[in-house]
Amino acid sequence: MALIVHKYGGTSMGSTERIKNVAKRVAKWHDAGHQIVVVPSAMSGETNRLLGLAKEISEQPDPRELDMLASTGEQASVALLAMALQAIGKQAVSYAGWQVPIKTDSSYTKARIRSIDDAKVRRDLDAGKVVIITGFQGVNDDGDITTLGRGGSDTSAVAVAAALKAAECLIYTDVDGVYTTDPRVVSEARRLKTVTFEEMLEMASLGSKVLQIRSVEFAGNYKMPTRVLSSLTDPLMPLEEESVSGTLISFEEDTKMEQATITGIAFNRDETKITVLGVPDRPGIAYQILGAVADANIEVDMIIQNQSVDGKTDFTFTVPRGEYTKAMDVLNDKVKANIGAASITGDAKVSKVSVVGVGMRSHVGIASQMFRTLSEEGINIQMISTSEIKISVLIDEKYMELAVRALHKAFGLENA
Amino acid sequence: MALIVHKYGGTSMGSTERIKNVAKRVAKWHDAGHQIVVVPSAMSGETNRLLGLAKEISEQPDPRELDMLASTGEQASVALLAMALQAIGKQAVSYAGWQVPIKTDSSYTKARIRSIDDAKVRRDLDAGKVVIITGFQGVNDDGDITTLGRGGSDTSAVAVAAALKAAECLIYTDVDGVYTTDPRVVSEARRLKTVTFEEMLEMASLGSKVLQIRSVEFAGNYKMPTRVLSSLTDPLMPLEEESVSGTLISFEEDTKMEQATITGIAFNRDETKITVLGVPDRPGIAYQILGAVADANIEVDMIIQNQSVDGKTDFTFTVPRGEYTKAMDVLNDKVKANIGAASITGDAKVSKVSVVGVGMRSHVGIASQMFRTLSEEGINIQMISTSEIKISVLIDEKYMELAVRALHKAFGLENA
Numbered sequence: 001m002a003l004i005v006h007k008y009g010g011t012s013m014g015s016t017e018r019i020k021n022v023a024k025r026v027a028k029w030h031d032a033g034h035q036i037v038v039v040p041s042a043m044s045g046e047t048n049r050l051l052g053l054a055k056e057i058s059e060q061p062d063p064r065e066l067d068m069l070a071s072t073g074e075q076a077s078v079a080l081l082a083m084a085l086q087a088i089g090k091q092a093v094s095y096a097g098w099q100v101p102i103k104t105d106s107s108y109t110k111a112r113i114r115s116i117d118d119a120k121v122r123r124d125l126d127a128g129k130v131v132i133i134t135g136f137q138g139v140n141d142d143g144d145i146t147t148l149g150r151g152g153s154d155t156s157a158v159a160v161a162a163a164l165k166a167a168e169c170l171i172y173t174d175v176d177g178v179y180t181t182d183p184r185v186v187s188e189a190r191r192l193k194t195v196t197f198e199e200m201l202e203m204a205s206l207g208s209k210v211l212q213i214r215s216v217e218f219a220g221n222y223k224m225p226t227r228v229l230s231s232l233t234d235p236l237m238p239l240e241e242e243s244v245s246g247t248l249i250s251f252e253e254d255t256k257m258e259q260a261t262i263t264g265i266a267f268n269r270d271e272t273k274i275t276v277l278g279v280p281d282r283p284g285i286a287y288q289i290l291g292a293v294a295d296a297n298i299e300v301d302m303i304i305q306n307q308s309v310d311g312k313t314d315f316t317f318t319v320p321r322g323e324y325t326k327a328m329d330v331l332n333d334k335v336k337a338n339i340g341a342a343s344i345t346g347d348a349k350v351s352k353v354s355v356v357g358v359g360m361r362s363h364v365g366i367a368s369q370m371f372r373t374l375s376e377e378g379i380n381i382q383m384i385s386t387s388e389i390k391i392s393v394l395i396d397e398k399y400m401e402l403a404v405r406a407l408h409k410a411f412g413l414e415n416a
Numbered sequence: 417m418a419l420i421v422h423k424y425g426g427t428s429m430g431s432t433e434r435i436k437n438v439a440k441r442v443a444k445w446h447d448a449g450h451q452i453v454v455v456p457s458a459m460s461g462e463t464n465r466l467l468g469l470a471k472e473i474s475e476q477p478d479p480r481e482l483d484m485l486a487s488t489g490e491q492a493s494v495a496l497l498a499m500a501l502q503a504i505g506k507q508a509v510s511y512a513g514w515q516v517p518i519k520t521d522s523s524y525t526k527a528r529i530r531s532i533d534d535a536k537v538r539r540d541l542d543a544g545k546v547v548i549i550t551g552f553q554g555v556n557d558d559g560d561i562t563t564l565g566r567g568g569s570d571t572s573a574v575a576v577a578a579a580l581k582a583a584e585c586l587i588y589t590d591v592d593g594v595y596t597t598d599p600r601v602v603s604e605a606r607r608l609k610t611v612t613f614e615e616m617l618e619m620a621s622l623g624s625k626v627l628q629i630r631s632v633e634f635a636g637n638y639k640m641p642t643r644v645l646s647s648l649t650d651p652l653m654p655l656e657e658e659s660v661s662g663t664l665i666s667f668e669e670d671t672k673m674e675q676a677t678i679t680g681i682a683f684n685r686d687e688t689k690i691t692v693l694g695v696p697d698r699p700g701i702a703y704q705i706l707g708a709v710a711d712a713n714i715e716v717d718m719i720i721q722n723q724s725v726d727g728k729t730d731f732t733f734t735v736p737r738g739e740y741t742k743a744m745d746v747l748n749d750k751v752k753a754n755i756g757a758a759s760i761t762g763d764a765k766v767s768k769v770s771v772v773g774v775g776m777r778s779h780v781g782i783a784s785q786m787f788r789t790l791s792e793e794g795i796n797i798q799m800i801s802t803s804e805i806k807i808s809v810l811i812d813e814k815y816m817e818l819a820v821r822a823l824h825k826a827f828g829l830e831n832a
Contacts (some may be wrong), residue, residue, distance in 0.1 A: 016472035056432035058503040069495035073486035079485035
């Protein structure tokens, strides 16, 4: 007897047959006495089809008009799902973001949610209806449609759940949860029953792309229990079984602390490393280097600066592989001469491997165990970066899988 | 320097290339100093695709959800057209019906427009923007999306033009105007430069399906000069030429009266005739027969009742061919015994031919010339129905083309 929000991704909504399965699953939860709000994505392929049309018309389409266009995919989805529920005897009603309304700022194509009015939704839930709300979109103060950007439906679902003070937000997707690492790299990888919000943030940003990172932030801010689970199971599987499947992003660290120190091994194959050598070690130098890179809209991840020797230092940072050439050009053209650097070198074939876990806060020696494991495999560490709940190293890309497998085993992640 | 509304049908919006051509045409009008509002349909095929998805999900989809679904087609169109205009340097902004807002009643899938707020549109026009508004749809008092039914974009365009007191509403379509009759039947058929609102109503309802009939009614109620013209011409053709092309539905009868008495020959191949024989001639009998037919949602067109003989009469009416079997079943099952009719007969192979023209109001002898022409061709007239500006006859379908050609010639319609 709880209020629960379901979110279904584009694959789950990919055909009318699949939409009927979603309806069966929702009806099962409703039959059990729960109040259900559903936030579906557009049918898979639809958003790309629409953006493809825009691209045929204009190289740089106006963001306001792009949002007007792209939001139609989710609007069609909610109507189809309402019909599918009605066809199996459920009362259901669909709303576009502007109808709720879900108010956002005016940053078209990447808007941020400001407020959600729950009056209509509560009225319908109290009347016994399933309420279906478009993901990915809202409306600004001018009455223009806005979208939240790619993967925004996850954020919509968590935000709606928070606004309604739902008991849980269930994110149905095509994977069955969050794993200790990618099962394609380590076959012993194990599904996590729970993961903390902070770990999930580190796992998501490090490449375990199960949930859009903004939705995890939202879940964290509102302490909304959010479960990632599979929509590919039998829609009529017993509710007791389904309601504990997948991975729960939890906010109760206490239970967690007694478990393993390390939660998972994340990795990102797609890194490059750039080093500015022989930089005069004076105040403002980091800004002069990274400011120019940021101005070119290049995302920088790890950053280290060496101890200065004779008034000179080296400055190293990583950027995604797609931005490598652009970053090198910026440095050579705009930065090198200005700051009087000796030279600029780079390596486009590096990868990042991270161990993540809130448990490491209270356990010493995680870093040394990580470095020993890599050393025993003969893997050289090029850069190190640490936070409270993760340690990341940059290594030659050819050792990435080996490093992930070795660390997964060294920290005992294959055992439940 | 006038405010002009353009409406483009689904074929004109059928691909991104065609949308670019629409943008060129609109820009040409805007360049000439006019304020332009555009009402485009969904891309051709899109509405059918969406309704097909609905049908896969439910035999009888909820009308509210159908409107939520179907309205997305036009929303995508307006955004794409705005992008196409921006890509060639025009300022443009798109609005869905609910954003204007275009207020309607709550008759989902066949809503009627109640009011149109012109504030936003005027503000944008005054700022030099082309304003693009979704056809086919509006919003009711509950904030639900409604649609006006098939062909509703014509009605939207005329209604928007009326609300803005536009100088003219241009309906761009895949024909280049209204003809004296169907050129596929009579090769000498001639395009009409003007046609009155009442003639257009008769032409439309009689089968010259160029414009949705509700849009013609709207044009009539608001005396909105409306021009039907082709979108298949060169989008950059000289404005002076384009602005007098097609057919203007006018409201100035005086100029018209001096022209030909007959404007055109309309026809409908798709008729059937049903006769209830030996009906007791007492009050209420027509209602007992037609009420049952209307209750079954069957549209009745021509109706005649013969002079009563010995207290008995015959009652004849026409229904569309697709409804013939249903109508016969209703009469045999529910009506015949109740009213004590002798028998019910029908003919499923008849057609209707009509001469139409406001000129006939002031000219006698139109009917006799029509009947003489048909008689000279040996065509038997089965039913006759007249109004102030048209005379319709029902004939054997095999003579339909012959009748249309003979009448077109007899009334001299091939000469300008």
